[in-house]
Amino acid sequence: MTDTTLPLFNRLKERLASSPASLPSIPSLASAAGLSEEETAALVAEHAQLKPAAWMERERIGFATRLLLDRERSATSIAESAGFATDAGYQRAFKRRMAMTPGDYREALRTSRFQLRLPRGYRKTEVLAYQGRDPQGLAERVEGACIHKALMTADGPAILHLDLSGTHVDASIDSTRKLGRHSVAKLHMDALKILGLTGDAMAFEQAHPGLVEGRRGLRVPLISTAFDALCWAIVGQQINLAFAGSLRRHLIEVAGTPVGSMKVHPTPEAIARLDPSDLTSQRFSRAKTKYLLAAAQAVASGALEIEDLWRGSAIEAEARLTAQHGVGVWTARYVLMRIGFGDSAPVGDSGLATALQRLHGLAYRPDATETAKLMDRYAPWRSLASMHLWASLHG
The missing domain is CATH 1.10.340.30 (Hypothetical protein; domain 2)
Incomplete structure (x- = not known):
């Protein structure tokens, strides 16, 4: 299936990225693919590792953020061009994906400070621990509930500060050079990655309550580049x-x-x-x-x-x-x-294998092949499942 479906997936991806309004719904996506909705879901899961609705929303919001860099575009025209049927739907999706409203995002591009909304139950401890894994780190440091991350932009290097001490994240940027809107937009996305806010944990938690017990709200922190x-x-x-x-x-x-x-x-x-x-x-x-x-x-x-x-x-x-x-x-x-x-799932990882051994009460540590089989039950969320399994090793 893989070799024959990759060109089809890439064609859909390019169309969605350039003209999301031309694919307003899952049925329209399936029609463009020449597949049933079930076959389309399998195609998107195989390649994008997302459900079609989540993939389409991600691409629409990405398109909208690029339009928001244009000071002259109205909010209504952006929502329509990005393929949203209503402004309310656009606003909800934007807040879910970007941790702020479209208006706040446009305003943030003009400043060196912005706030990010945190989802209910968000776990800060593990994110702070991951970013502070090297106490002597040069590119990232953690002081209390604040992450400091050195990052590159089109306008030069900058330090992104993320204060997690409140109910929102207070972000600020230090740079010796004036940063343009594209650079601030890049740092905003970096903040979402660092905090693990680019994905949704709810569906996984509902599907696997036993694995997540005591760790609801755990996220996968991403690496900026x-x-x-x-x-x-x-x-x-x-x-x-x-x-x-x-x-x-x-x-x-x-x-x-x-x-x-x-x-x-x-x-x-x-x-x-x-x-x-x-x-x-x-x-x-x-x-x-x-x-x-x-x-x-x-x-x-x-x-x-x-x-x-x-x-x-x-x-x-x-x-x-x-x-x-x-x-x-x-x-x-x-x-x-x-x-x-x-x-x-990074099969072959010794920590992942040890966690699975403990979870299933095995007398031996599974090899890469058996690890892959044991992880199959967590599809399509094996990245987040890996995070929970690693975390289980620490109590």
Whole structure:
């Protein structure tokens, strides 16, 4: 099914991205695909790892945010162009996806401060722990309930501050340069990724109450760029978290872009310029160094186009990633999970296998094949299920 359906999925994706109003409903999507609604749902689940309604809403809101960058477009015309039948439906979907109203979003593009709404039951503890996993981190730090993240924009580096101490998230931006509307829009999306606000946990929680008991509201924090996610996955292969954190910190130290007292994660070009000894002298293995530099060179040259993978097919994305030397299924699926695909379990992960062993009372730790079978029951939410299983190891 995969080889024959990828071109069809890509055609639907391109049409939805460029003209969402031409596909106003799931029946119209199915008609455009030449499939039944059930077959269309299977197609979208296989590639986008979403239900059709969620996929269409995501693409419509993405289209609307691009139109909101135009100061002259009216709210009504934007809603219609994005394919919403009513303004009320547009407003609800926008708040659900962007954690603010369209009007607040347009206003935020003019400033260096904005507020994000948090869903009911949102769990801050795990997000703060993930962002603060390296207490000496250069690209991200956590102080109390505040996350500080160094990020790159089209106008230069900036530090995004996210204060989670209240019922809303208070976001502020520090930069030595004036940031344009596109840069602020990018940082707003980065904030949603960091906080795990790009997906909805409710359907999964309703389907698997036993697994989520005591952890309702848990989210999947995403990594701001796919290249950062790929580097982190390569660095973390077959070593513990503390050691992986120290290696990543060194990588950022030698190749990152300074901003204030922090550094932005290195670009592919910056890592590609490194000499292997820059890494092997700091406890990077020769194999890890080789894989990391090869990945950076592939992305920098355009041979591996990575930043838009999240918009397309998970199957195509995994194939592109695993074609890269040193990137196996575990690495690829970890990247997919951290860039926003909702049904990507990093099978082969030792922690995931241990959690499944405990959950099912097994006398042995399942291998990758059995882990994949045990995770099948959590489709189409295997990314979030993985987060819950990892969290179960810590009580």
